[in-house]
Amino acid sequence: MANFNTHLNGAFAVSGIMALTVYKAGLINDSGFLMCMALGTIGGLLPDLDSDNSTPIKLGFNITSFVFAFGLVMHWRNELSLLSLIALWLAGYGFMRYVVFNIFTSMTVHRGIIHSVPYMAVLGLATVSLSYYVLGNALTASWFFGLFLFGGAMVHLALDELYSVNLMGMKMKRSAGTAMKFYQHKDKWWYLLLYGLIALLVYFAPPVTEFWQQVYDPAPWAQLKVGILPDLLEDYLR
Template identity: 80%
Template sequence: MANFNTHLNVAFMVSGTMSLTVYKAGLINDFGFLMCVALGTIGGLLPDLDSDNSTPIKLGFNITSFIFAFGLVMHWRSELSLLALIALWLAGYGSMRYVVFSIFTNMTVHRGVIHSVPYMAILGLGLTYFSYDVLHLPLAVSWFYGLFLFGGALVHLTLDELYSVNLMGMKMKRSSGTAMKFYQHKDKWWYLLLYVILAILVYFAPPFDAFWQQLRDPAPWAQLKLGLWPEMIKNWLN
């Protein structure tokens, strides 16, 4: 499979290129551009959350543990003594970093249901729903955020599949087919749950038709065409 640096760099390059495209078309603003790059890059690391020793899961749980401990202290800061707050800080961090992390790693298997297309689609749709209905962001921005997260995950899964091909001998490795998964019979009940959740999210998702109409509007793409080439090249072509 591809290593951490490969996933990180390729996801960053792909999401950066796509983000620049929709930015130059005027479909997202400066902040939206930065968020799409970040979400696409994060998406490129998400499928390895089921790997106990992967950099993304360790980094993710470290950050989550700090945030969880900080939230506990901020909530109780006016009601507890200094020593109690220190104990709460350490207990909050320790329970999340070691107890929850241990439970999570014991419950997940590398390249299991987390390392699959429907799971990543749930995360992407969930982000779209959260952005639009909770954060009240514009429709197009919400869909772009979800699509970039999902797209980054697809880049990860595609890389893993490409690395499962022995190009020198032009044959498939044993890991072939374990990355870009839509279903695995041994986890049929988990996949049933995933597709039920996915169907619910699709049903309650923000209106896609309106977003699609925005993408089909020729005006943004005409704007992109005008800014496609540097002025010197455009003058040369004309």
């Protein structure tokens, strides 16, 4: 399987190119461009959340713990004293970082259901709804956010499958087929739950028709043809 740096760099490179493409087409604004890059890169690390000692899970829970503690403080900032807010911040951080983290790692197995396509699809669709319904972002941007998160995760899974092939001897390693999974019989009930969640999230997702209309509209993509080289060729042909 690929290591942390490979997943990070691979997801960042692919997300950067794709985000720059849709940004140049005018489908997302400046903040949307940065968010797509960030979500795509994060997505490239998500499948390894089921590895107890991996860098993504430690980094992810550290960030989540900070955000959770910060949210508690912001919510109670007018009701509590300074000392109480400090205590609340420490308690919130400690709860997420140690209690929730230990529960999560004890319940997950590396390359289990988290390291699968349907699990990442659930996270991608949940991101779309969270962005649109809760955060109030634009419809097109929200769908791109979810797609970039899912796309980054697919880069991760694809890299793991690629690294499961011994190119020198053209042989498949034992890890082949364990990365990009759609179903495993031993976890059939979990996969049934995942596909049920996907159906539910698709049903309640923001309207996708308008998003696809914008994506299929040739006008935004025509802007990608404008550049120095095409202009020089046009002048030359004249």
